[in-house]
Amino acid sequence: MSRTFDTSSPTTTSTDEAKIHYLFQLADNALIMGQRLCEWTGVAPELEIDLALCNIALDHLGQANAWYEYLVEIYPQATDVDQLAFCRDEHQYYNITLVELPNGDFAQTIAKMALFSIFNYYLHDALRQCSDARIAAIAARSYKEIQYHRRYASNWLLRLGDGTDISHERMQKALDIVWDHAFEAFTPSPADHIMHQQGIAPDLEQIKALWEDEVHQLLHKATLSIPDTGFTGYRAKSDGVHTEHMGYLLAEMQYMQRRYPNLQW
Amino acid sequence: MTKEEILDILQQIKDPEIPNLSVIELGMIRDVELSAPNAVIVRFTPTYSGCPATTLIKMEILQRLKEAGVEHIEIVEQLSPPWTTESFSPQALEKLRQAGIAPPHPHHKRGEDPPALGIPCPYCESTDTKLLSAFGTTACKALYQCTTCGQPFDYFKCH
CATH class of the missing domain: 2.20.25 (N-terminal domain of TfIIb)
Structure with missing residues (x-):
């Protein structure tokens, strides 16, 4: 069984390719978000936060697993879930850059999680009603879990933003750091575009409107200001062009499968 | 082997994280079909996406049914409708x-x-x-x- 991952000779039509790319977007967002949250295990500010972040990480890894399982069935180059998760190179991952950003302090993790899970919530709400039965089924199950992630992150963002002077300052700083990266979610990749035409993916403009409405209200309630949007041209989702953080994340995440190919627990 | 006997065996399989509840009582078994003599299809609905007990439970279903003499066992994961309490x-x-x-x-x-x-x-x-x-x-x-x-x-x- 080949453990390397070769995407140089696509054998599928463009609609099939778009679907595969789209599933990678969903799977990689979940995998990388989960991997980052796992880094909090044992070092979170409180035991309850530790438990919550581990549970949320596990939800994401489970969701990633479900998407990769679907990919293994429809993508000729895929052999198994582990190969997809651990044996691709950096440019073959199509998550948005927001999820690969370092955890930073707790405020930065909450900023990332809030912006991502509110997007994820509306995305999965749409996908669970889409015409692809398998995508709809995975999205329906994930949606239930994402509801918890969204509320958890929103509650903390509110508490820290509308907390003490120090917590407010740190929450604002964290938002400023991650803000621009969230907009990559709303810039359609070619796969987003084709899947929308196929009636599977939602219109990202609509998702963005829902997201902005909720995020702006949340920030207002938390007495935080909406950061100015700067650079929004990130292209990890469409072209696999990542931030400098991704390579380090993969080096750690892929270590076991790279060092001991075909390793099984 | 009858469907009732299969269900009796599955009733013995507990969730490792809730040891007094079986996979049937938890609603994880949607259906059991005898596709041929000695061949069973189990329609299984996992709970949370990341539930670490899922793999263990599936292994136990395979093992228990095999021990009971079932030769062909297929576990079909049924995601829809999603599991609910x-x-x-x-x-x-x-x-x-x-x-x-x-x-x-x-x-x-x-x-x-x-x-x-x-x-x-x-x-x-x-x-x-x-x-x-x-x-x-x-x-x-x-x-x-x-x-x-x-x-x-x-x-x-x-x-």
């Missing part, structure tokens, strides 16, 4: 309580945070309890503490 039987709710886990509460709306107060303590039945964390020992549970008897306890979230 609404399919718990009254017996299952009572068994949860006996295991020290407060069962899903009717006032807790699915998809909402567990209530901050008032989930009955499975040890002393007091409703003077408070939520410590919406995320407990596993993804499916929240952590509470009883103010009357002092005991911390798990609450099975409505899902």
Whole structure:
């Protein structure tokens, strides 16, 4: 069984390719978000936060697993879930850059999680009603879990933003750091575009409107200001062009499968 | 082998994280079909996406049915409709309580945070309890503490 991952000779039509790319977007967002949250295990500010972040990480890894399982069935180059998760190179991952950003302090993790899970919530709400039965089924199950992630992150963002002077300052700083990266979610990749035409993916403009409405209200309630949007041209989702953080994340995440190919627990 | 015998075997398989409830009582078995003599299809619905017990439970289903002499076993994962705590039987709710886990509460709306107060303590039945964390020992549970008897306890979230 080949453990390397070769995407140089696509054998599928463009609609099939778009679907595969789209599933990678969903799977990689979940995998990388989960991997980052796992880094909090044992070092979170409180035991309850530790438990919550581990549970949320596990939800994401489970969701990633479900998407990769679907990919293994429809993508000729895929052999198994582990190969997809651990044996691709950096440019073959199509998550948005927001999820690969370092955890930073707790405020930065909450900023990332809030912006991502509110997007994820509306995305999965749409996908669970889409015409692809398998995508709809995975999205329906994930949606239930994402509801918890969204509320958890929103509650903390509110508490820290509308907390003490120090917590407010740190929450604002964290938002400023991650803000621009969230907009990559709303810039359609070619796969987003084709899947929308196929009636599977939602219109990202609509998702963005829902997201902005909720995020702006949340920030207002938390007495935080909406950061100015700067650079929004990130292209990890469409072209696999990542931030400098991704390579380090993969080096750690892929270590076991790279060092001991075909390793099984 | 009859369908009833297969169900009897599955009734013996417990969730490793809730050891007094079987996979049937938890609503994880959607259906069992005898496709041929000695060939069984089990329609299985996993709970949470990341539930680490899923793999273990599947292995146990294979092993137990094999030991009982079933030659061909197919476990089909059925994701839709998604698993829900609404399919718990009254017996299952009572068994949860006996295991020290407060069962899903009717006032807790699915998809909402567990209530901050008032989930009955499975040890002393007091409703003077408070939520410590919406995320407990596993993804499916929240952590509470009883103010009357002092005991911390798990609450099975409505899902």
